[in-house]
Amino acid sequence: MSESLFSVETTFFADVILPVPIPRMFTYRVPRNFVDEIKIGARVIVQFGKNRVVTAVVGRIHQTPPEKYQAKYILELLDNEPLITQQQLWLFDWIADYYMCCVGEVMNVAVPSGLKVTSQSRIQINPDFDHAELLDEQEIGFLDILKNHASLTYDDAIKFVGETNINAMIKSLIGKHAIIMYEEVKEKYKPKIAKKVRLKRVYEGTEEVANLIDSLAKSAKQQMVVLEYLRQIPMHQLSERNQLGVDKALFTKGETSDSALNTLIERGVLEQFEVIVSRFSDDLPPEPVKIELTEAQQQASDEILTHFGEKDVVLLHGITGSGKTEIYIDLIQKVLEGGSQVLFLLPEIALTTQIVVRMKRVFGDKMGVYHSKFSDNERVEVWRGVLEGRYQFVVGVRSAVFLPMDNLGLVIIDEEHEGSYKQYDPAPRYHARDVGIMLGLKQGAKILLGSATPSLESYYQASTGKYGLVSLNQRYGNAQLPDIHLIDLKAERKSKTMKNDFSGTLCQHIEHNLENGEQTIIFQNRRGYSPYLNCQECNWIGECEQCAVSLTYHLDSKELRCHYCGHKEEIPRACPACGSGKIKTVGFGTEKLEDDLRIMYPTARVQRMDLDTTRTKNAYQTILGEFEQGNTDILVGTQMISKGLDFDRVSLVGIFDADRMIHFPDFRAAERAFQMLTQVSGRAGRREKKGLVLIQTNNTNQSLLHKVVSNDYMGYYNEEIKEREGYFYPPFTRVISITVKHEEQDKAEKAAHWLADKLLEKLGKARVLGPEKGMVERVRNKFLFDILLKLEKDKLNIKAAKIFLQEQIDAVMTQREFRGVFVVVDVDAV
């Protein structure tokens, strides 16, 4: 800020974004020594409240002193260059506005926590203190300890004193001015350090090395280390490459010994040094791959480019296995060559699969990967990499929309229909597809949405001509679409051919597959063993204490679990209500199917993949790896298995509980069911061989199922879009879901009614649904009431409606009688 040179007397203020859910910025004073360096988007450290020190981001710099209060000084400036670009700040505001939350909340999820500083209280002796007579025995003892340390953390102090509660003593000491407490602030991010060794410079010549080896003749181990070193760095390149050194770890295993290496270091033959390395090892050297598109792919690609000539967004509707990835890669290459950045979004689960490996091979270290299972440090490296221009291209999950890209040429959102692009908890409840589109539009980039089963929203936009539409109806290579059959469970029950929950038809095909060494996928979108336990005598059902839902029986972990709050309890041996031992499981989840399969086919290798078996970082890959290698015959899984995996030997897919998906009480049930069934079916028979899909149902007459069977997306779409239009649901309206919570049912209900009445008054009956009891009445001991707003996009000023809604929510919360009521707003709820 060079103006300061001309206006030495001017005081500058910075409005900063704090990581708190308060809907405004806070004004701090810029100390004179930062005036020249401070920039919008830089991080600063400020004191917030009495004893809190937090990282904030500068949102505005100005010269207007606040009228009503004295601004505090910024304590520290962390960046000389903005860490958050202008583009991002704009996006943060847009998200806060659109999704009705605070900018601070957006910042909180956007910025990796590794870029926030942590503060820790430290205790230090007051050097000016000379009133020892004021202290009691314990305090004198503590002060003695403190004399021997520059400072202590709270935890250290507890250890030294040997008591768990030292609050009182600390307070007393502060009161007597014997000690000082202060906040120590430090960056969380730690670069990864590699320990390396290299030959001292004097040995870099050929002759010198030869002499060195000779001189080590008596100590075989040391000689071996040097010879190993020379194997890594050939003699003739020694002088150029020696300075780069070799990983020290290389010598600690195998033939060479650590101690011999250390001796050589001590003797001054080798020297040890440290370098900062990337956490992303480039074990896959980029090989410039020329992507060969098939005729169909080439045509689709051309069409996409033509559409981009006049439209910003294009929807690529490509059936499963049509080879969308190649089209993406080709397009990405073109955009990168043009010097622009590319952002590629994928749902979480798809990111763990082959597609990333494939892209990494093509793009090498130009490509960054942003994943939620990455550690903080790893995320910081990707963030910095983007900022510094090392990554022109990022493949990532929904939160990758927050990366500091400001020169986007293309945003690709693959599997755009995926519900997991929507974040629910915590706020901001954003949809990464929509944020991605906004982000792209703002930067003048083109946006490509891809899916085999586009969301109604996107397809509607395409059908009205707002988005360009490109269809790929052919499977890649010789692959054929699978045959899909419905299995009539009613008929099978009548003819007594069911084995547990498996139809006889499905069993026959599984057996056939086992005999032929082909693989089977069993899909059941419900985890656990059974959704509840039921006493045969008194009809008792195991329920969660805190939520109004039954507890799911988990065989694996031998416990009952609540899928809403995570509560766990032991499995009762006898009925807790009547003492009867006749408790049975009702319904089935993935665990039961797995268990049944093991019993029915003892020699088959059965694996299960659901949330419970993929908790750890690599579990997902391990299970898939086993399956890919052919070490698994039958894979049982939830929707996790429906994404982006293609395996050659899967010739059969069995689908359970399709009916439950279709009849879920929610206006998106049909859409979700169609997408899920189609996606899962797509796992069958990828190359050469035609696959078979068997869908078990109690009602073979359901029109949606027939659309799945005949792979009739258009038929399904036309039917569903009529429904949506008739009942004023998206894409014809925007939906805002409002949940009112309170421990007391009565209070929650009254507050919900109060709010709904206000909304009704203003918006009219057709636009306000509810309040209704939550689908689950009580979660974590709070009663829930739902209100749904349906706001037309064309006839209504949605912005104004949102402002009105916020005002009314504030009004509810500030009312005495509704004290403690909590309201959650979810814009574009899915």
Add this chain to the structure above:
DNA sequence: AGCACGCCGACT
């Protein structure tokens, strides 16, 4: 969201 201040019950 934190965090301190503040006003009522069970303990040395």
Add this chain to the structure above:
DNA sequence: GTCGGCGTGCTC
């Protein structure tokens, strides 16, 4: 009489 329960209100 004190510790400490969590209700309420503020944070530049």
